[in-house]
Amino acid sequence: MRAQHFRQSILSLGFKVFHCQPVRDWSASYIPLNLRVLMAGERLTFNLFLKINDGEDFKYFPYMEEGEVLDAKWLAPLARMDIKHLYFQQKDLDQVLAYLNNHLQLLEMEGAAQSKKKLNVLGEHLNLTLRQTFSAPRLGPHIKLAEKQVDRIIEEFNRDKLSPKMVWEILYRNYSLYNHSVNVCLLAVAMMLFLGKSNRESRLLGSAALFIDLGMTRISERILNKAGGLTPEEWEETKKHPLIGKQMLRGHSSLPAEGGQLILEHHENADGSGYPEGLSLTRQHPWTRILRLLDAYDAFTTFRPHRPAQTPFATLKFLQKQEGPRGPVFEPRTLMSFIRFLALA
Numbered sequence: 001m002r003a004q005h006f007r008q009s010i011l012s013l014g015f016k017v018f019h020c021q022p023v024r025d026w027s028a029s030y031i032p033l034n035l036r037v038l039m040a041g042e043r044l045t046f047n048l049f050l051k052i053n054d055g056e057d058f059k060y061f062p063y064m065e066e067g068e069v070l071d072a073k074w075l076a077p078l079a080r081m082d083i084k085h086l087y088f089q090q091k092d093l094d095q096v097l098a099y100l101n102n103h104l105q106l107l108e109m110e111g112a113a114q115s116k117k118k119l120n121v122l123g124e125h126l127n128l129t130l131r132q133t134f135s136a137p138r139l140g141p142h143i144k145l146a147e148k149q150v151d152r153i154i155e156e157f158n159r160d161k162l163s164p165k166m167v168w169e170i171l172y173r174n175y176s177l178y179n180h181s182v183n184v185c186l187l188a189v190a191m192m193l194f195l196g197k198s199n200r201e202s203r204l205l206g207s208a209a210l211f212i213d214l215g216m217t218r219i220s221e222r223i224l225n226k227a228g229g230l231t232p233e234e235w236e237e238t239k240k241h242p243l244i245g246k247q248m249l250r251g252h253s254s255l256p257a258e259g260g261q262l263i264l265e266h267h268e269n270a271d272g273s274g275y276p277e278g279l280s281l282t283r284q285h286p287w288t289r290i291l292r293l294l295d296a297y298d299a300f301t302t303f304r305p306h307r308p309a310q311t312p313f314a315t316l317k318f319l320q321k322q323e324g325p326r327g328p329v330f331e332p333r334t335l336m337s338f339i340r341f342l343a344l345a
């Protein structure tokens with residue numbers, strides 16, 4: 001009953017909690033789980049730990065144990081300290097995914113009133129599915145699972161009248177490659193539906209969005225974790241990630257060829273100054289400009305170790321001002337529709 005003890009003494013301890021996860025920790029054995037996906041009154045099927053900074057090191061203390069029935073009042077002290085995550089062990093990943101599936105089924109029975117809660121759970125499920133996918137030797141089955149989740153998100157967005165506020169609230173504010181991918185996916189699906197595109201089209205862009213940075217998992221850790229600026233050689237290396245991602249997905253028929261093209265082009269600019277090909281707008285897939293914009297938007301509005309999160313307004317202003325050698329980097333009409341979508345215009 002270590003967890004019980006720990007919970008009781010937690011308020012009297014003077015410890016310091018870090019809100020950000022270590023960046024790009026895809027090999028870490030403790031995985032964050034957002035508190036908003038936990039079910040009060042239900043039995044836990046895995047252990048949950050609190051992450052604590054202990055001098056130089058991080059330590060994980062058991063906070064709830066497998067078999068305990070979650071009492072809502074255990075979460076209150078965490079909320080007061082602005083703690084949004086507990087951690088589970090990598091070995092329990094399948095258990096956690098099954099738990100989230102159960103939660104989705106329970107919410108399903110409660111009907112449309114639970115849409116936002118459901119989107120939160122779907123987002124976290126997708127997040128963990130991606131974590132599994134990005135490290136799996138065989139991508140195929142995981143990709144299909146991820147795409148099924150995109151369908152469920154579309155269903156939820158269609159069922160409840162889509163509001164930008166809701167989309168904003170379900171985005172993940174802590175940066176990791178998975179959170180970023182899930183955010184871009186949620187934004188892409190929401191934006192496509194806002195533009196009146198079909199479910200099939202929204203699904204295609206949403207699924208492509210999940211895998212735009214898959215190729216990053218093959219870039220050397222040394223480059224990814226580098227604090228300062230990159231050397232020209234390191235920058236060239238990083239610029240390979242769209243092609244690597246596309247190649248990694250090749251042969252997984254569930255994502256149509258167009259998906260591969262969108263992944264390859266997600267860093268192409270409207271004025272032809274992007275990479276890897278430097279394609280002019282007319283030679284890009286018509287939705288590349290949407291992906292390019294949402295990717296940048298999410299990156300700037302999310303907390304990163306080297307800078308605070310920017311507000312949506314400041315980010316949009318900044319993106320609007322980005323000029324390449326031959327004109328705006330972000331296609332102005334797409335940017336305007338996005339601003340309308342966010343209801344900021």
Ligand SMILES: [Fe+2]
Nearest residue numbers: 212213266267
């Ligand atoms: Fe990228």
Ligand SMILES: [Fe+2]
Nearest residue numbers: 180213295299
């Ligand atoms: Fe990105």
